[in-house]
Amino acid sequence: MTAPNLFKLPDVGEGLLEAEIVSWKVKEGDTVAVNDVIVEIETAKSLVELPSPYAGVVAQLMVAEGETVDVGTPIIAIGPNAAQGPAAAEPAPDTRAAETPATSAVEEVEALKPLVGSGPKADAVKRRPRLAAASAGPAQAASPAAAPAPAAAAPAAAKAPGQEPASSIISKAAATANRMVARANRVLAKPPVRKAAKDLGINLSEVLATGLRGEVTKKDLLSYQDQRAAEQTAAGSFWTPAAGRGAAEDPRIERIKVKGVRKATAKAMVESAFTAPHVSIFVDVDASRTMEFVKRLKVSRDFEGIKVSPLLILAKAVIWAAARNPSVNATWTGDEILIKHFMNLGIAAATPRGLMVPNIKDAQDLSLKELAVALNELATTARAGKTAPADMQGGTLTVTNIGALGIDTGTPIINPGEVAIVAFGTIKQKPWVVDGEVVPRWVTTLGGSFDHRVVDGDLSARFMADVAAIMEEPALLLD
């Protein structure tokens, strides 16, 4: 007995990957001719009737109505009908003859793919399965057809740059890298969106970007504008006159469901504030040299295209000071104190989703420039609301840059699992006494909160004094 022909679901549109079997126009045992309509399917584009590519007897409908299957899935088995005619003369073999193709079809299908008919409806969007990264290497090496092609391409690719002197290639590469960094820092947006933002007086970097490539879309801009407008108008109408007395539900009380980041933040802060006895200390610092240093970095060729701010120096100072006072970079477990010989430096960031504290892993290993790039990336990612959970885990010490909001100082609450947090106040010119004379200097206030279970007063004071020392004289970093 010849095996039945299997008709696989074709791509009837252009690049469609799946379709739903809407209704069968034939049943098992029906005789069909080539081009007889056998089934109606629905794709993302349209309802389509499929004509049979085979003549014969329908051996099996392999997909139930209502099921969505991938292109290439066998949907119907059509057996050859030549054997059926003569067999009709002999009743006994006829039964077998009619059943055999059906059975073999089932077996074949089961060998190919599990029978469709159960399980959840397929997702609307599907992608072809990719090989696992680990297996990709051996698979390619094993394939003789794939191997020569990349090899042939490699010399070709190497050839073009080879025509230039090596030095120019290197300097070009460096220039490219700088441009890349500059680009990474720049908020992406199409020109009309930029223009609209400018017209509306909106700083694009404040807008949550949802574009495919991380760009701020027009929609993002408009929703930001809507929100801003709503906030501004709401400010005028915020105070609501009393509606009446005795109402069980006062309409003047707005209820906001606590969820997501707000909920997580609340939980973490309660946990921290009521389990770790906080001690907070403050120190005023003349940060004029830090400001000069930042200014010099900004114009240096090495930092071209990289955003540099005093926060960079503070971050470096914190890392430097923690190495001299290791107990601040620790965790209290109750019966043990875990001293971390690495710095995952947390940076508290206000994001569209709420307060996030992503951290820079192994910040102690980063050069000043690498740290600058890492800070920028962290801020960009957080602003875009794309901070990954892994980026927020495993922090060892946190900096909160309240100065960005124009605040002098405050008592920060320690990020749970850590024992120290540094608040970086605003830097502004203030009268400062130098050698008995009052002169204007760039002054800031550093605040720190410490878990007294781990960090005693003297240690916290030494740590803060070390941080302050760097802010006063960044050259000490060279030490």
Place this chain on the structure above:
Amino acid sequence: MGKAQHAASGTAGDASPIQEAAAPDAQAPGRPQAGGSSGVLQQRAVGPDEAVQLLDEHGTLRHEDTFSPYIEALDPEVLRSFYRDMATVRRFDTEATALQRQGELALWVPVVGQEAAQIGSGRAMKPADYAFPTYREHGVALTRGLDLADLLKLFRGVSNGGWDPRETNFHLYTLVLAAQTLHAVGYAMGISRDIATDPETEPAAVVAYFGDGSSSEGDVHESMVFAASYDAPVVFFCQNNNWAISVPFEVQSKVPLVNRAGGYGIPGIRVDGNDVLAVYAVTQWALEHARNGHGPVLIEASTYRIGAHTTADDPTKYRMSEEEELWKTRDPLQRLETYLRASGLADDEFFEQVKGDGDELAGHVRRATLALGGADIRQKFATVYAEAHPLVAEELAWFENYEASFADADTNNSQIQGGAA
């Protein structure tokens, strides 16, 4: 305004005269009264209900002084062959659509409803004439003597063309909308130069096929300007099938396209595109006009795409079935069959034979298509440049890597994934 445009307007028969047709638009507020003052443009000359028609939808012949003589000279065998050609291409179209639904073609462009416009115009051409098709001229291909199975190579992705245009003077299908109209005018200008160089050259003309959608493209305008400027022997044959994919004709133009001919100073003819006799006659007239050195002609064949734009399109999403039903009453095959039967020029035997021959052709097309095998993507890389090129090699390597990264890579070497196992 050319003689033919007068003729076209004059044949409106029971349709309204020109002035009345123009009147409604002229009443728009703020517009000068058309024809009311010297120097004010007449809105249009040919109205939307006017067209040359020699065989109406009931299969009745109508007389028209300029164009009827082209039909009266025809042998009954020719009239029967018009029907045969239209039925053949319709059967072929059904088979190709089925092949696409069975996964054997990536795409198909149905022609149902436009058979008269294509067979009529194609049959009017002489062997020395040259046709520049869009991607839907399957009927014209038939009249030029192509093996219709060759048309499917492009749609299966196994060829960038499928036939040698020099053998049949039927150019390769052009998928870039309206691009072929420029090629057609260039070719026509070449014919003029050939004749200027060697007066013994056989006079020939070019037919540039395009649609109502393409008429909005700049290429068509440029083509007509050049054709008019150089008196190029080209016939612009616009099949206005009323739908540019999902955009209705009313959006393309406020007046019948034929009126644009006036702007270029060339003759324009609006013809019932579902009347194969009228299409044949007006195209004959236009080709003679062009071959005789009088320059280009624009023909607007008013027809209708009964099916989808392509097999990837679903017309139920953008138009009402009432409209399709209305146009089915104007079917080009039906009216000729009615006429042939009524006048005793064809009987059941003839129509049976046509059907049998059509099925035979369909079988041939199916066998030929299945024998084509799958597409080889490497061949596409190999034909980007004549010689090996490092960038192409790099891109091929990238593609091979990419393809190899899929878990089901082995089963997807062919572009045609589903279909008959």
